[in-house]
Amino acid sequence: MPDEQGYQVSGLSSWASMAAESHETNPDLFWPFSVEVFDKMRREDAQVASVMRAVTLPIRGAEWMIDPAGARDEVIDLVATDLGLPVKGREPVAPLRTKGRFQWGEHLRLALLELVYGHSYFEQVYQPEGGKLRLKKLAWRPPRSISNIKVARDGGLVSINQHGLTAPIPVDRLVAYVNDRAGGNWIGESLLRTVYKNWLLKDRMLRAQALTVERNGLGVPVYTAAEVPEGADATERDAWQKSEKEAGLKLAKGFRGGEAAGASIPNTSGLVLMGVTGKLPDTDAPIRYHDEQIARGGLAHFLNLGTQTGSWALGSTLADFFTGSLNAVAEHVRDVTQAHVVEDLVDWNWGETEPAPRLVFKPIGAGGLTAEALKSLIDAGVIKPDETLEAFMRAAFSLPVKDIAEPSEDTAESATDAESARAAAEVVQKVYLGVGTVLSKAEARDIVRRSGADLDAANDTDQPEEAA
Numbered sequence: 001m002p003d004e005q006g007y008q009v010s011g012l013s014s015w016a017s018m019a020a021e022s023h024e025t026n027p028d029l030f031w032p033f034s035v036e037v038f039d040k041m042r043r044e045d046a047q048v049a050s051v052m053r054a055v056t057l058p059i060r061g062a063e064w065m066i067d068p069a070g071a072r073d074e075v076i077d078l079v080a081t082d083l084g085l086p087v088k089g090r091e092p093v094a095p096l097r098t099k100g101r102f103q104w105g106e107h108l109r110l111a112l113l114e115l116v117y118g119h120s121y122f123e124q125v126y127q128p129e130g131g132k133l134r135l136k137k138l139a140w141r142p143p144r145s146i147s148n149i150k151v152a153r154d155g156g157l158v159s160i161n162q163h164g165l166t167a168p169i170p171v172d173r174l175v176a177y178v179n180d181r182a183g184g185n186w187i188g189e190s191l192l193r194t195v196y197k198n199w200l201l202k203d204r205m206l207r208a209q210a211l212t213v214e215r216n217g218l219g220v221p222v223y224t225a226a227e228v229p230e231g232a233d234a235t236e237r238d239a240w241q242k243s244e245k246e247a248g249l250k251l252a253k254g255f256r257g258g259e260a261a262g263a264s265i266p267n268t269s270g271l272v273l274m275g276v277t278g279k280l281p282d283t284d285a286p287i288r289y290h291d292e293q294i295a296r297g298g299l300a301h302f303l304n305l306g307t308q309t310g311s312w313a314l315g316s317t318l319a320d321f322f323t324g325s326l327n328a329v330a331e332h333v334r335d336v337t338q339a340h341v342v343e344d345l346v347d348w349n350w351g352e353t354e355p356a357p358r359l360v361f362k363p364i365g366a367g368g369l370t371a372e373a374l375k376s377l378i379d380a381g382v383i384k385p386d387e388t389l390e391a392f393m394r395a396a397f398s399l400p401v402k403d404i405a406e407p408s409e410d411t412a413e414s415a416t417d418a419e420s421a422r423a424a425a426e427v428v429q430k431v432y433l434g435v436g437t438v439l440s441k442a443e444a445r446d447i448v449r450r451s452g453a454d455l456d457a458a459n460d461t462d463q464p465e466e467a468a
Helices: 011-022 033-044 046-060 073-083 104-111 193-217 234-253 284-297 312-350 371-379 387-396 409-413 417-435 441-451
Strands: 006-010 064-067 119-129 132-141 146-152 157-162 174-178 220-224 270-274 358-361
Touching: 033 046, 033 193, 046 104, 046 284, 046 312, 064 073, 073 132, 073 312, 104 119, 104 312, 119 312, 132 312, 157 174, 174 312, 193 284, 220 234, 312 358
Parallel strands: none
Antiparallel strands: 006 146, 064 358, 119 132, 119 174, 146 157, 220 270
16 A cells, blocks of 8 residues: 555555566465465475575575774674674684574574575664663564565665564664565565476476376276176176176275285186386476476586586586675675664664774685695795794694693703894894884893893894984
């Protein structure tokens, strides 16, 4: 029903307007009927389930984090804590508690259901704590529960309603993940829409195939009636034939295979299990074809490898193309979350002029640093091995932390004066290069003293007497 601010898409009453907005031509896929159809597709078909898992699991398993992006530490800490994500460049810190807290992994799983239904809506729920508004949860509003979507005349989202609730949820409290939205179509388009026809035909062929096996695997019982006794008149002949026909039909319909299967029939009668004569139609080929098309609909071509559609040699090329599409989906989720979760959280607490950190993720399919690549970089002089690099590589390859033993007193006392002087000179030189100025002897001695190096040995180093 139109109003002064916009128009509504309300359940069953606006099929025509919703179909026109989404360009949908199949009545079976008009919203909200589409929710039931797409849900059935993902739950009952193995190939559809495989495609959806192939699309969503890499995104859920990606490394998500908060990039400071120039924001203040107070803002970064609040956002990272409320979203339960690590901060880029910082050592990950495990939360003290997870019960009753926002879970990014669970939110991401539900947000990616937009690929199934075309949309996935969440309501922001905050709670005051320590003078700030903290994100308690992003409450999922299932597509089945949505009864009304109100859209402004300019195509912007106004609010949504749920079945059984009169109060709408306004847009400033919503987080809307809508797949391939065009204009005012806030229903979106399911990733399964393009393969609906293949799924439907495949489902029918599977049923026909099962019926073919059931009817022809054992055969159809055919009963031949016994001959009419000699000397029977016309009335007796009719009665005999009727009795034999009824008995034979009952026997044929009640026949079942198994270890105890058997039949007892009169002399001159017959019971034969008849199969289809001629060649049965090949249902495997069309079923396989529709499976391949379903995989192509999600750009998951590699699921078809080894099924007469290519060789494993194509796997690398197809996987690169597929991971590119996954990164595009992840970027879409990132942008929506950044605009309507991260920045809303900052706006509520510090205002719209406060710089906000960024939600980022490590690109899916990006190759990690290998030992061979690291060796090549070191040999080429691009990087130099140090304690920080060693700690990073130990963590990257899940190696144990280096055990640093405390030096004994005897070892410390046996250090030569030349070694102490060299250590002191290195400390001074590092600071000298860092500050970009000439140090006085007093400043150099103070740096050496704070570094723990031998002060007497430092007196022998060549340091400038006066500051420039």
